[in-house]
Structure formats: structure tokens, C-alpha cells
Amino acid sequence: MSIERDLARLSGELPSGLSEGVALGTGLADGFDLYESAIGQVVVIFNTLGVSSVDIADDRFPERHTERFRRALLRAEAPSVWRGLIPEAIERGSPGRLPVDLRPVTDFQQQVLLTTATIPKGEVRPYGWVAREVHRPNAVRAVGSAVARNPIPLIIPCHRVVRTDGHIGNYSLGGPHNKIDLLEHEGADPERLETLAARHVRVRADNASGRYCLPTCGVIRSVPPARVTDFRSVAQAEGSGLDPCPVCRPAD
Amino acid sequence: MDDLTEALSADLGTAFPTVVEVMGKPLFWGLRRICGDHQEAEDLTQETFIRAYRALEGFEPERIRELQLRPWLWTIAMNLGRNHLRDRSRRPIYVEMTTEVGHEDPEPVDGAAWDRRLSGLSESQRTAVVLRHVVGMGIFEIAEVTGRPEGTVKADVSRGLSRLRKALEAE
Numbered sequence: 001m002s003i004e005r006d007l008a009r010l011s012g013e014l015p016s017g018l019s020e021g022v023a024l025g026t027g028l029a030d031g032f033d034l035y036e037s038a039i040g041q042v043v044v045i046f047n048t049l050g051v052s053s054v055d056i057a058d059d060r061f062p063e064r065h066t067e068r069f070r071r072a073l074l075r076a077e078a079p080s081v082w083r084g085l086i087p088e089a090i091e092r093g094s095p096g097r098l099p100v101d102l103r104p105v106t107d108f109q110q111q112v113l114l115t116t117a118t119i120p121k122g123e124v125r126p127y128g129w130v131a132r133e134v135h136r137p138n139a140v141r142a143v144g145s146a147v148a149r150n151p152i153p154l155i156i157p158c159h160r161v162v163r164t165d166g167h168i169g170n171y172s173l174g175g176p177h178n179k180i181d182l183l184e185h186e187g188a189d190p191e192r193l194e195t196l197a198a199r200h201v202r203v204r205a206d207n208a209s210g211r212y213c214l215p216t217c218g219v220i221r222s223v224p225p226a227r228v229t230d231f232r233s234v235a236q237a238e239g240s241g242l243d244p245c246p247v248c249r250p251a252d
Numbered sequence: 253m254d255d256l257t258e259a260l261s262a263d264l265g266t267a268f269p270t271v272v273e274v275m276g277k278p279l280f281w282g283l284r285r286i287c288g289d290h291q292e293a294e295d296l297t298q299e300t301f302i303r304a305y306r307a308l309e310g311f312e313p314e315r316i317r318e319l320q321l322r323p324w325l326w327t328i329a330m331n332l333g334r335n336h337l338r339d340r341s342r343r344p345i346y347v348e349m350t351t352e353v354g355h356e357d358p359e360p361v362d363g364a365a366w367d368r369r370l371s372g373l374s375e376s377q378r379t380a381v382v383l384r385h386v387v388g389m390g391i392f393e394i395a396e397v398t399g400r401p402e403g404t405v406k407a408d409v410s411r412g413l414s415r416l417r418k419a420l421e422a423e
Contacts, residue, residue: 003416007385010366011281015294018280019272025302028265 020074024048030069031076032061037090037154038185039178044086046078050099051086053151056174068151069104093121093157093186100152108134109146116147119160122187123216123248126164126202132251140164148172159183164252166197166215188216201230202252205242212237217248257321261313268308272301275325282387283329286379287336288367296336300329326383326397369419376400377412384409 023029025048032045034057041057045065053069055061062073077083085098094117102110111134119125131143150158153173159182163169168190171179183190196215205212206223212231213220220228231237234244234252244250256274259267276297284293304325308316370378376398383394391409395402 003413003420004385006362006366007381008388010285010363010386011277012363014273014276014280015290018276018294018298019269021298022272022276022301022305023269025298026268026305028268028305 020076023072023074024076027071029072029074030065031074031078032065033076033078033086035086035090039154039174039181042090042154042173044078044090045073047101048079049101049103050082051078051089051095051152051155052101052104054090054154054173089155093154093160093182094118095152095155098155100155102151104151105146105149108136108139108142109149112143112146113150113152113156113158116150116158116161117156119157120218121157121160123214123218124160124162124168124183124188124193125214125248126162126166126252128164129214129249129251130161133249137251154182160188162193163197165200166193166202168193168197196230199230200232202233203231203237203250205229205231205237205240210242211245212242212250213245214248214250217245217250219245219247257317257319260308260319261316264305264308264316268305271304271321275321276301278387279325279329282326282382283333285367285370285382285386287333288371292336296329296332299332300325303328303332322389323393323396326389326393330379330397330399369416372419373412373415374408376404377408377415380405380408381412381416385413 020029024031027047030045030047030052032043034041035044036042043055043057043061044051045053045055053065055064065071065073078086082098085096089095089098102113105113112130115130115133127140127143127147128137130147131137131140134143136142147158147161148170150156150172153159153171159171159173159179168176168179168183170176180190183193193215201215203212204215204220205228206220207227207229208223211219212234231240234250237250256267256271260271279300280293280297283296284290287293287296307328311319370382373381379398380394383389383397384391389397391402391405394400394405394409398405400408
């Protein structure tokens with residue numbers, strides 16, 4: 001047999017996974033993998049740039065993904081460089097060093113989401129606080145809709161943003177009971193938050209230091225109850241000659 | 253091929269997976285025989301398609317329609333391959349003798365023996381022989397993708413083949 005004919009036979013099949021690798025690398029498809037969280041199994045969706053969304057792992061998530069992002073979805077392993085950071089980012093409720101891809105949202109929405117990611121675990125902030133932090137104190141409604149459309153819940157902890165009246169409010173990832181479960185899991189005591197909201201408490205002051213905090217701030221939570229005075233607004237606390245806590249920087 | 257560039261120019265995102273399907277096999281196996289390493293060939297193939305897609309995103313439809321897809325893809329692959337080789341040049345080169353341990357993609361019969369024989373050729377001879385006889389390109393096309401004169405390519409192919417013949421006889 002001739003060498004030429006032997007050489008012509010030196011091909012085989014396309015290696016498995018190669019087409020998928022190209023689809024992910026070009027951005028024609030997103031990859032997904034399943035992870036455990038405090039509210040059950042979730043699907044983490046990613047591309048080569050980072051994690052792009054998180055959803056409940058029910059049987060309709062592929063449809064929701066295609067509808068919202070107009071891209072195909074393939075089961076795949078996230079890039080090995082940051083794959084290992086995903087479980088801790090979910091548990092911690094902030095990206096940390098995990099890259100996130102927020103290209104589908106506007107610059108303003110990105111700012112809102114990145115600010116949301118700075119809220120410590122076990123604490124909550126009202127929409128007005130986020131608006132003040134992004135230097136748009138009057139854009140409370142816009143902040144609300146940016147948070148509601150957070151593509152990466154759990155890792156960008158929009159469950160830590162609550163209504164201005166202090167009530168816990170709605171949650172996009174499977175409904176409000178998940179928000180309560182998450183806050184419970186993180187030690188934010190949602191029942192207590194609802195009680196304070198019902199009593200119209202927005203900020204609480206430490207009589208000894210003369211500083212007022214948001215109710216979940218670690219500073220005020222370590223103060224004995226007898227030393228705490230409640231206020232219905234930041235203005236009321238200011239009017240009493242108190243200073244804002246430099247840690248939680250209260251705003252309503 | 254004309255249908256493919258036509259489809260690409262009309263809707264890049266929808267048509268591109270077909271390009272991978274049609275062009276992927278010869279591209280991968282050609283690279284696999286040239287570089288002698290399965291994983292590296294896989295990386296190169298994937299990277300070639302990703303670069304190609306990014307380039308196509310910036311092309312006018314007219315330019316896409318006129319593209320000669322195969323030589324264009326191979327030109328990208330050869331350029332990437334050169335950089336890969338440069339990155340590798342500080343490391344000692346070894347020939348992998350165990351045939352794809354635990355790899356799920358079946359090797360064609362005798363693949364390992366041919367890898368060994370091909371590894372005895374110079375880089376340019378091996379490239380010319382593989383493009384001519386494994387991938388099935390003409391001399392003109394090989395000259396285009398390797399950036400070498402046709403006469404040189406022709407000489408590389410025939411010298412490479414006679415080396416392979418000698419290697420076979422010596423076995």
C-alpha cells in the first residue's frame with residue numbers, strides 16, 4: 001500500500017467537547033453547572049469572562065435563560081482558573097476574586113450591583129442607602145429595578161437590600177420566602193427585621209457613643225438594649241444631635 | 253464551501269457552528285499530525301475557531317462571502333502554532349510513546365507509528381506532507397498558508413515522503 005494512501009487515513013473524529021469549547025469561547029453559548037446553596041440547588045451560568053447569571057435549578061431554567069439572554073446553554077465546567085471560587089462566593093454572598101460578567105446591564109445598574117456586593121453578610125441595607133452610595137440619592141426607584149433585575153443573585157447579594165420602610169420585600173430568585181431563608185441563614189434575623197419595620201424603626205442610636213446605625217449594623221447590635229434609642233428616620237436622629245455610624249453610613 | 257460563506261455573511265452566529273462541524277475534523281487531525289500532541293492540537297483548533305469568529309465579527313458581509321475559508325483558517329492556525337512552538341522551545345522536546353492513555357477519542361489504526369515516523373521529519377517537511385496528504389491541500393494552497401514558495405513546498409513534500417519511505421523500510 002502506498003504511503004500517500006496511508007497518510008490520507010490518518011484522520012479520525014472531532015474530539016468530543018471541541019465544538020462546545022468553541023461555542024463557549026466565541027460567546028455563542030454560555031456554560032452552566034449546578035451548585036448547592038442555602039436555598040437548595042442553583043445553576044451557575046458563565047462564559048470565558050466570568051459568571052454571568054445564577055438561577056434556580058428547576059427544569060425551566062434553560063428556557064428562562066434563552067428568553068432573557070438570547071444565547072444557547074451548554075453543560076460545562078467553568079474555566080479551571082476560577083472554578084474553585086464559585087462555591088465560596090455563593091456561601092459568602094459576594095464575588096470576592098470570582099470574575100463576574102455584567103456586560104448585559106447598564107453602567108448605572110453595574111454600579112448598583114457592585115455596591116450591593118459590599119453589604120456585609122448578616123446585614124441589610126435599604127434601597128435609599130444603595131442610591132446614596134452610588135451618588136444618585138434621588139434614584140431610589142431606578143436602584144430598586146436594577147436590584148430586582150440582578151442577573152447574579154446569591155453571588156451579588158441583592159437579598160441584602162430591603163424596602164425603605166424596613167420590610168424585607170420581594171425577591172427574584174424563586175420568591176420572597178427564599179430571601180427570608182437566606183437572611184435567616186446569614187444570621188440577619190428576618191423576624192426581628194419585620195418587627196422593627198412594623199414599629200417604624202429605621203435607625204437605632206447608641207446613647208453612650210452618640211452615634212446612630214442601621215438596625216443590622218454590627219456596631220449597634222453589640223450595644224446592650226438598655227443603651228439603644230430608636231428613631232423613625234435619619235433626619236430625626238440628626239435632629240437629636242447624633243452622628244452617623246462610620247461603618248454602616250446610615251441612609252433611609 | 254460557497255454556501256457556507258454565504259450563510260456566514262447572512263447570519264454569522266447561526267452559521268458558525270456548521271463551519272466548526274465541517275472544517276473542524278481536517279483542521280484538528282492535520283494539526284494533530286503536525287504537532288504530534290493531542291491536547292495541543294485540540295487547544296490550537298479551538299483557539300483557531302475562536303480567533304476566526306472574532307475576526308469575522310468585524311468583517312463586512314461582502315468580505316465574508318469572498319473568503320476562501322480553508323486556507324484562511326489554516327493561516328490563522330499556522331500563526332497560532334508558531335507562537336505555541338516558540339513558547340515550547342525552551343522545554344525539551346519529547347515524543348509521546350504511550351498512545352493517548354485514557355483518552356476517549358479513538359486514534360486511527362497505526363496512528364502512533366505514523367506519529368513516530370513523522371517526528372523524524374523536519375518541521376517544514378512534516379507540515380508540507382501533512383497538509384498535502386493528510387488534509388488533502390494542493391501545493392498552491394500550502395504555499396499560501398505556510399508563506400513559503402511553491403517550489404520549496406513541493407521539495408518539502410517529496411523529501412518528506414522519501415524520508416518516510418526510508419523509515420518504513422528500516423522498520
